[in-house]
Amino acid sequence: MRDEIQRKFFINGGDPDSDVIDMSNIAFNPELNEYDNIAAAITPPPYNAEDNKIALKILELRSGKVFGEEAYDSAGGKYNFDEYYRNIILDLGKAGMEAAINAEAQSSMVKELENKKGAMMGVSMDEEMGNLIKFEHSYNASARMVNVMDEMLEIIVNRLGIVGR
Secondary structure, eight states: OOOSSOOOSEEESSOTTOOOOOTTTEEEOGGGGSHHHHOTTSOSSSOOTTOOHHHHHHHHHHHSOOBOOGGGOTTSSOBOHHHHHHHHHHHHHHHHHHHHHHHHHHHHHHHHHHHHHHHHHOOOHHHHHHHHHHHHHHHHHHHHHHHHHHHHHHIIIIISTTTTO
């Protein structure tokens, strides 16, 4: 792979076009001996070992005002990298916090509604036991009434039935 930026660090010393590299043919890529191919932080020739002008320009980008997004431009000025990404992170944190608060509020509201529903539909054990005793007495009274009617019919059919023939 050869383009204007990427270079292989090691090559096949016997056949530079081959991609097969082992301990018997490994070699340092001679293209990397040239400053033009490795030193992106220095200015074009003549080269100076202490030349770091491009690196300093890159460093200036950190403090330079390069962003002016409307979402983060409430003061009307531009932002540097630190301010811009700090604002993005703050907005993400704020949105996450709001989502967590909303979720907690929704959960609390659901629990409150379930509690109110339970209170409205709730049953008192004392009241239920009282109703159960009342229904038991009603059942016993009805059962006695059915027994009385059964005995009366038995008397009418079995004892009085012979007289009328």
